[in-house]
Amino acid sequence: xxxxxxxxxxxxxxxRNKKPAVIAEPEYxxxxxxxxxxxxxxxxxxxxxxxxxxxGRGILLLVSVVAMxxxxxxxxxxxxxxNGGDILDILGFVGDVGSGVLYFLARIMDWGNVxxxxxxxxxxxxxxxxxxxxxxxxxxxxxxxxxxxKP
Amino acid sequence: xxxxxxxxxxxxxxxLFASIVFxxxxxxxxxxxxxxxxxxxxxxxxxxxxxGWVMALIRR
Numbered sequence: 001x002x003x004x005x006x007x008x009x010x011x012x013x014x015x016r017n018k019k020p021a022v023i024a025e026p027e028y029x030x031x032x033x034x035x036x037x038x039x040x041x042x043x044x045x046x047x048x049x050x051x052x053x054x055x056g057r058g059i060l061l062l063v064s065v066v067a068m069x070x071x072x073x074x075x076x077x078x079x080x081x082x083n084g085g086d087i088l089d090i091l092g093f094v095g096d097v098g099s100g101v102l103y104f105l106a107r108i109m110d111w112g113n114v115x116x117x118x119x120x121x122x123x124x125x126x127x128x129x130x131x132x133x134x135x136x137x138x139x140x141x142x143x144x145x146x147x148x149x150k151p
Numbered sequence: 152x153x154x155x156x157x158x159x160x161x162x163x164x165x166x167l168f169a170s171i172v173f174x175x176x177x178x179x180x181x182x183x184x185x186x187x188x189x190x191x192x193x194x195x196x197x198x199x200x201x202x203g204w205v206m207a208l209i210r211r
Contacts, residue, residue: 075156131168
């Protein structure tokens, strides 16, 4: 009996034209904790991680952000206000407000309301802004942990 | 309260705390976090030295 003729070229073309299998992205449903943890993390540095029982990470984040904020204030850094007028002042405010409760405490206690024109004060201002920005990253990390994207 | 830090010591303190946060937030396992934190710290402080030398050479 004759063997059926198989067109190998057509077969290989079929293989080539096959679309790659779509890898389904795992879904991460938005839970209450995924909303609450970053808010707590923003208000209290490291609080989101502590809420999610990542105590070691939470304490390290708390110490890092609070230390940067306190050192910034100690170096006579300036705390930005929301109605700065200048666009750079608004950006400075966004950075500062990232520290959450620390920022509001500083505003209530009138800390950082100085206009010192020396290099240390400039570094202090940078410490304050970066403390807030790092806290934003920590809050986003708490969100990812709560979603289950990160262990 | 008044804290007086030199430019270099301020940069090292900054590098230390920023590296801790980067390590924790950018990696998953504890070992990876420590390694990445140390890497960031070395890069920060190394960058300070390189920038310092570049500025010193420009000034000459």
